[in-house]
Amino acid sequence: MSDKTEPTGGESPRPLVRLGGVSKDYGTVTAVPPLDFDIAEGEFLALLGPSGCGKTTVLRMIGGFLAPTTGRIEIDGEDVTRLGPEKRRTNMVFQGYGLFPHMSVRANIAYGLQLMKRPRAEIDEKVARMLSLVRLEGFEDRMPAALSGGQAQRVALARALIMNPAVLLLDESLGALDLKLRKSLQNELREIHRAIGGTFVFVTHDQAEAMALATRIAIMKDGRIVQHGTPREVYEQPANEFVADFIGDANILRGTRRSGEVIVPGLSKLGHVDGPDGDVSIVVRPDAVDLLTGGETREFEVTGTLTSQVYYGTHVTFTARLANGEEMMVTQPTPGGPDLPEEGAAVRLGWHRDRCNAVAPE
Numbered sequence: 001m002s003d004k005t006e007p008t009g010g011e012s013p014r015p016l017v018r019l020g021g022v023s024k025d026y027g028t029v030t031a032v033p034p035l036d037f038d039i040a041e042g043e044f045l046a047l048l049g050p051s052g053c054g055k056t057t058v059l060r061m062i063g064g065f066l067a068p069t070t071g072r073i074e075i076d077g078e079d080v081t082r083l084g085p086e087k088r089r090t091n092m093v094f095q096g097y098g099l100f101p102h103m104s105v106r107a108n109i110a111y112g113l114q115l116m117k118r119p120r121a122e123i124d125e126k127v128a129r130m131l132s133l134v135r136l137e138g139f140e141d142r143m144p145a146a147l148s149g150g151q152a153q154r155v156a157l158a159r160a161l162i163m164n165p166a167v168l169l170l171d172e173s174l175g176a177l178d179l180k181l182r183k184s185l186q187n188e189l190r191e192i193h194r195a196i197g198g199t200f201v202f203v204t205h206d207q208a209e210a211m212a213l214a215t216r217i218a219i220m221k222d223g224r225i226v227q228h229g230t231p232r233e234v235y236e237q238p239a240n241e242f243v244a245d246f247i248g249d250a251n252i253l254r255g256t257r258r259s260g261e262v263i264v265p266g267l268s269k270l271g272h273v274d275g276p277d278g279d280v281s282i283v284v285r286p287d288a289v290d291l292l293t294g295g296e297t298r299e300f301e302v303t304g305t306l307t308s309q310v311y312y313g314t315h316v317t318f319t320a321r322l323a324n325g326e327e328m329m330v331t332q333p334t335p336g337g338p339d340l341p342e343e344g345a346a347v348r349l350g351w352h353r354d355r356c357n358a359v360a361p362e
């Protein structure tokens with residue numbers, strides 16, 4: 001898997017941000033080894049990965065808050081590698097929002113245009129437009145201390161967007177909010193992205209948030225982008241065990257493949273999936289596994305003992321201990337028919353070949 005996005009032809013969107021061999025060392029520690037990556041105009045890109053994987057470092061280099069150790073950054077065809085944040089057509093929303101506490105909502109939002117000495121009428125008109133975009137009409141005279149977390153976040157967003165940046169950078173900016181507010185702001189952010197058609201780059205370690213917001217997700221590990229694609233692509237076709245495990249829940253069965261047959265120690269012959277001989281891991285999502293109660297068969301099947309069962313109303317989750325001692329997670333829509341098997345019952349589980357992936361083991 002390459003971490004380079006090559007334009008594939010006339011139809012692919014124009015790259016707006018181009019990172020060419022961009023790396024960052026902190027002293028003797030390489031946080032980001034040389035990275036080649038393009039961000040297309042209009043996309044909502046999530047940089048996703050565990051703590052310390054280098055996502056904030058990449059975001060800050062794009063924004064001009066950190067100078068790369070090597071490489072070149074282009075925005076809209078312009079080499080910005082040596083330009084500071086104020087000279088770039090980027091704008092960053094920080095996690096703590098960074099609102100000026102002694103200024104009203106209106107003054108906070110107007111600040112950038114005021115610095116540029118734009119005419120009063122233009123500022124008033126744009127502030128009004130922003131207040132409407134982030135649904136804060138009527139809040140213009142409030143001071144930041146009198147705002148909720150979600151309102152402060154929206155002011156920070158308006159303050160960044162009023163500058164009409166080519167790229168809006170968001171640094172875990174929903175991180176400080178409670179779950180319910182986060183969800184409603186995720187919806188708003190998505191709507192705002194759609195309404196203005198801008199290019200957003202968002203840093204998060206929360207895979208559910210990345211799935212909810214992004215048009216494309218770049219998954220990072222140890223400073224490298226290990227896979228990028230739409231939320232659906234990275235969920236359904238993870239490139240390796242790390243991605244499978246990081247995005248959603250995954251059952252991972254490690255074994256070997258000979259002439260396409262996958263053999264997992266302790267289990268009988270598992271199934272067939274084309275590919276080269278050698279070590280292989282089969283990744284299957286809990287929602288792809290079926291509990292086989294009748295005579296039905298699947299291309300992949302295992303047997304085990306039901307160890308737990310949780311009823312969630314819309315769906316049920318099971319855990320089964322397989323013959324090799326490993327656990328398998330299963331999620332099923334709540335069946336309307338017969339009773340569910342009891343804990344301790346022998347179960348047969350199976351899935352279709354096109355619902356699993358063979359990936360290289362870690």
Ligand SMILES: Nc1ncnc2c1ncn2[C@@H]1O[C@H](COP(=O)(O)OP(=O)(O)OP(=O)(O)O)[C@@H](O)[C@H]1O
Nearest residue numbers: 026029031049050051052053054055056057058205
């Ligand atoms: N100023 C610094 N000096 C030395 N090392 C640093 C510095 N800033 C970051 N690092 C290291 O560089 C690596 C990448 O850090 P970075 O903040 O980009 O990760 P991250 O993925 O954004 O993590 P988090 O989600 O925890 O913010 C980490 O190992 C971190 O410890």
